[in-house]
Amino acid sequence: xxxxxxxxxxxxxxxxxxxxQEIEGALxxxxxxxxxxxxxxxxxxxxxxxxxxxxxxxxRNMERVLAESPWEAFPLTGMSKLPELIMEHGHPLPxxxxxxxxVLPVANYLRYEKLFSQTKLMDISYPLRLFRAVKxxxxxxxxxxxxxxxxxLLEYASTxxxxxxxxxxxxxLLEAKARTLGHETMLRTRAFGFEFHFGGxxxxxxGAISGYFDGPVTGLGASYAHPLGPSHSxxxxxxMVMMDLVIAQExxxxxxxxxxxxxxxxxxxxxxxxxxxxIQERARLALIPGRKTGDVYAELVDWVERExxxxxxxxxxxxxxxxxxxxxxxLELDELPTISKGAQEILAPGMTIAVEPKxxxxxxxxxxxxxxxxxxxxxxxxxxxxAPKSILRV
Amino acid sequence: xxxxxxxxxxxxxxxxxxxxQEIEGALxxxxxxxxxxxxxxxxxxxxxxxxxxxxxxxxRNMERVLAESPWEAFPLTGMSKLPELIMEHGHPLPxxxxxxxxVLPVANYLRYEKLFSQTKLMDISYPLRLFRAVKxxxxxxxxxxxxxxxxxLLEYASTxxxxxxxxxxxxxLLEAKARTLGHETMLRTRAFGFEFHFGGxxxxxxGAISGYFDGPVTGLGASYAHPLGPSHSxxxxxxMVMMDLVIAQExxxxxxxxxxxxxxxxxxxxxxxxxxxxIQERARLALIPGRKTGDVYAELVDWVERExxxxxxxxxxxxxxxxxxxxxxxLELDELPTISKGAQEILAPGMTIAVEPKxxxxxxxxxxxxxxxxxxxxxxxxxxxxAPKSILRV
Numbered sequence: 001x002x003x004x005x006x007x008x009x010x011x012x013x014x015x016x017x018x019x020x021q022e023i024e025g026a027l028x029x030x031x032x033x034x035x036x037x038x039x040x041x042x043x044x045x046x047x048x049x050x051x052x053x054x055x056x057x058x059x060r061n062m063e064r065v066l067a068e069s070p071w072e073a074f075p076l077t078g079m080s081k082l083p084e085l086i087m088e089h090g091h092p093l094p095x096x097x098x099x100x101x102x103v104l105p106v107a108n109y110l111r112y113e114k115l116f117s118q119t120k121l122m123d124i125s126y127p128l129r130l131f132r133a134v135k136x137x138x139x140x141x142x143x144x145x146x147x148x149x150x151x152x153l154l155e156y157a158s159t160x161x162x163x164x165x166x167x168x169x170x171x172x173l174l175e176a177k178a179r180t181l182g183h184e185t186m187l188r189t190r191a192f193g194f195e196f197h198f199g200g201x202x203x204x205x206x207g208a209i210s211g212y213f214d215g216p217v218t219g220l221g222a223s224y225a226h227p228l229g230p231s232h233s234x235x236x237x238x239x240m241v242m243m244d245l246v247i248a249q250e251x252x253x254x255x256x257x258x259x260x261x262x263x264x265x266x267x268x269x270x271x272x273x274x275x276x277x278x279i280q281e282r283a284r285l286a287l288i289p290g291r292k293t294g295d296v297y298a299e300l301v302d303w304v305e306r307e308x309x310x311x312x313x314x315x316x317x318x319x320x321x322x323x324x325x326x327x328x329x330x331l332e333l334d335e336l337p338t339i340s341k342g343a344q345e346i347l348a349p350g351m352t353i354a355v356e357p358k359x360x361x362x363x364x365x366x367x368x369x370x371x372x373x374x375x376x377x378x379x380x381x382x383x384x385x386x387a388p389k390s391i392l393r394v
Numbered sequence: 395x396x397x398x399x400x401x402x403x404x405x406x407x408x409x410x411x412x413x414x415q416e417i418e419g420a421l422x423x424x425x426x427x428x429x430x431x432x433x434x435x436x437x438x439x440x441x442x443x444x445x446x447x448x449x450x451x452x453x454r455n456m457e458r459v460l461a462e463s464p465w466e467a468f469p470l471t472g473m474s475k476l477p478e479l480i481m482e483h484g485h486p487l488p489x490x491x492x493x494x495x496x497v498l499p500v501a502n503y504l505r506y507e508k509l510f511s512q513t514k515l516m517d518i519s520y521p522l523r524l525f526r527a528v529k530x531x532x533x534x535x536x537x538x539x540x541x542x543x544x545x546x547l548l549e550y551a552s553t554x555x556x557x558x559x560x561x562x563x564x565x566x567l568l569e570a571k572a573r574t575l576g577h578e579t580m581l582r583t584r585a586f587g588f589e590f591h592f593g594g595x596x597x598x599x600x601g602a603i604s605g606y607f608d609g610p611v612t613g614l615g616a617s618y619a620h621p622l623g624p625s626h627s628x629x630x631x632x633x634m635v636m637m638d639l640v641i642a643q644e645x646x647x648x649x650x651x652x653x654x655x656x657x658x659x660x661x662x663x664x665x666x667x668x669x670x671x672x673i674q675e676r677a678r679l680a681l682i683p684g685r686k687t688g689d690v691y692a693e694l695v696d697w698v699e700r701e702x703x704x705x706x707x708x709x710x711x712x713x714x715x716x717x718x719x720x721x722x723x724x725l726e727l728d729e730l731p732t733i734s735k736g737a738q739e740i741l742a743p744g745m746t747i748a749v750e751p752k753x754x755x756x757x758x759x760x761x762x763x764x765x766x767x768x769x770x771x772x773x774x775x776x777x778x779x780x781a782p783k784s785i786l787r788v
Contacts, residue, residue, distance in 0.1 A: 001618060031587055041621050043587065043606040060606040061714070068618045099500070105586050106495040106503040107517065123501065172573040176566035184616030185562070185623070186591045192499050193425055193437065197580045197591070212437040212454040222578030224395060224462045225645025225725075227435050229579070251619025320455070331619075 001039055002138050004070040009136065010037055011054060017127045018050045024094035025049045026124045027112070030103045032188050032331040035251060036132055040068040045076055049091045057085055083115055098124025103190060133328050133336040134350040139252065140374050140384065143352055146247035146254035147372065147385035149181045154243065154258050154387045161394045163237045163262050167230035168222060171201035174245065184248050190332045199246060201230045204239030207366030210320035216358040217242060217366045237262040240269050240365045246333060255329050255354035256385040257370030260392040270391065272359040273367040275308050277389055279357035280369050283325060287353065287373065287381040293343040300325055313359045326355040329372055351375040352384065395433055396532050398464040403530065404431055405448055411521045412444045418488035419443045420518045421506070424497045426582050426725040429645060430526060434462040439470055443485045451479055477509055492518025497584060527722050527730040528744040533646065534768050534778065537746055540641035540648035541766065541779035543575045548637065548652050548781045555788045557631045557656050561624035562616060565595035568639065578642050584726045593640060595624045598633030601760030604714035610752040611636060611760045631656040634663050634759045640727060649723050649748035650779040651764030654786040664785065666753040667761040669702050671783055673751035674763050677719060677733070681747065681767065681775040687737040694719055707753045720749040723766055745769040746778065
């Protein structure tokens with residue numbers, strides 16, 4: 001858990017945004033958001049007024065909320081009680097109230113619309129996500145812990161990987177091991193329909209199978225019903241094995257990728273992997289405060305097109321190319337900012353971003369590196385995940 | 395994958411509902427729903443007109459959609475194209491159109507509202523969920539496959555469980571093993587904020603820790619950020635170990651629970667477990683077509699109150715009791731119907747329900763049994779999961 005001053009910092013920062021946007025209060029219900037402000041992941045409605053203390057209205061479980069959160073909390077017996085509870089605690093009914101339009105289901109929204117019939121509702125999700133993108137030293141330290149787990153898992157992977165093992169089997173062993181190292185199994189994503197679990201351990205040609213997943217490497221998946229990530233296909237000697245994993249502790253998630261191979265990589269794959277590492281280093285140096293993320297993306301893609309022989313394979317090929325190189329990561333796997341085509345976000349110290357330049361070769365597979373970095377100063381971003389960058393030969 | 399006639403059956407059944415409700419079409423986007431009607435889990439918008447063929451409008455990945463779905467499919471380059479694509483394929487713009495209000499984010503809804511400005515939008519989620527609750531023979535066969543995996547896992551658990559192992563470690567081993575038996579790792583839930591992964595392997599006193607989870611047993615969880623399921627607490631000799639797992643293959647999920655113990659259970663725990671089995675059998679006999687689920691719930695709770703010494707511990711204790719004994723299960727873990735207080739759904743042949751009577755003793759732990767059953771006829775429901783019902787002594 002974090003210090004009370006950390007939660008106070010978060011509250012004040014968000015209240016400044018409410019003031020700026022002339023919103024009198026925000027009603028938050030999504031778990032990552034409420035956890036961020038309250039320090040508890042129990043079921044509650046969180047009303048954050050423009051000034052004063054946050055109002056925690058708890059469905060379940062009050063006992064845990066009181067043990068975990070630095071704030072006072074009150075029971076909520078039904079949604080219809082929300083307006084009167086807000087007033088009872090000294091707040092006027094807001095003229096304008098912010099909601100999380102990007103995640104809130106329509107059914108819930110329509111109920112709020114009726115309950116707060118005199119209130120103008122508006123979307124607070126983008127400024128809230130942008131605010132959460134900048135992490136404190138305490139949050140960054142937690143992300144860095146996950147980097148240590150990843151490094152241990154990479155070492156472990158090299159001891160269990162053997163030909164004939166399926167992708168899904170290898171990922172299962174890695175996850176079981178990760179749990180003994182502190183990883184907490186459940187992950188959080190934000191975008192509607194974004195389903196993901198632990199990682200993309202994909203090998204050989206499966207690395208180049210395209211799909212709906214909004215990333216460079218989709219994988220075949222366990223079945224047509226879950227068509228991404230590891231599959232029941234066996235790993236062969238010579239396959240490039242991508243170990244893309246998300247490690248979580250206390251809700252904070254870091255994302256990293258390294259490559260393994262049984263035997264030796266082909267010259268082409270080894271070369272493309274080296275290029276990934278070079279692009280990542282160029283990205284690291286370019287990720288400095290004040291720069292626009294879309295500009296960093298364009299600059300890196302330009303370099304790939306000018307200087308490498310595999311521009312047509314960078315982040316996918318043909319129709320299936322994705323137009324980003326990095327994504328924010330923290331309490332959710334798809335946080336702001338993204339280092340993507342046309343993105344307008346301005347980099348700021350404390351933003352944490354997974355940078356994952358990858359090359360995909362149809363019929364052959366995928367190679368690439370990924371690390372979670374934090375934006376710091378003029379000298380470039382700093383790695384939060386650390387593991388040897390050479391291809392691990394087994 | 396299913397036969398084309400199965401997808402035709404699903405289409406016709408749902409179209410009958412659209413006709414009944416005087417809705418000219420439904421626009422579906424949630425993955426379990428679109429998978430159900432199309433046989434693919436790729437990213438698409440599915441327009442189901444009241445008559446005629448379904449219209450699959452695909453973002454990504456067309457190649458997989460064409461390989462997996464029995465229906466024709468067309469590319470979708472942007473949401474704004476939806477109205478014209480519907481008309482281009484021979485349908486009038488609907489006067490009334492159904493959407494999945496229970497899962498659809500507000501932001502998406504507001505875009506549809508603008509795009510279909512002459513259309514009355516309405517919630518189709520409840521009739522859709524109720525329709526999906528009744529499974530075909532092919533679907534039931536898939537659920538039964540998962541029962542076989544569970545039985546093998548139970549046997550495996552008895553070979554790896556040892557004192558000092560943490561709950562999260564045991565569950566990790568079970569999941570790794572499950573993958574080698576065909577389990578596909580990712581699960582689907584529907585309710586907003588319902589986070590769940592694989593299972594609730596909880597032992598001893600942790601079984602009685604209350605939380606926000608809408609089930610009888612929450613568990614301590616990995617941390618305050620993920621406060622449900624297995625924890626880093628070590629399992630002790632004499633602890634009742636609850637092995638509540640959800641197994642998934644081709645998207646179909648079955649839910650089952652058995653108990654293990656290192657050594658011998660206390661007499662009280664053994665007795666309460668026996669009662670769980672007896673309640674489950676009473677439930678099985680009561681789950682017959684035509685009955686109202688709320689009536690079955692009331693009848694079972696009455697019996698527990700009249701005939702057992704542990705009524706105060708049934709499905710929780712004090713404030714933390716939950717008011718259900720069973721829940722629908724299939725493509726999602728929280729399907730209709732629920733065997734719960736006041737529930738109005740009428741049982742029909744083909745409904746698949748996880749029945750989980752459990753007793754929770756504060757400071758001691760939780761015991762109970764769970765199986766997935768299918769509603770058939772007058773003789774009661776039929777078990778789809780099968781594993782020995784005795785407490786497994788290790």
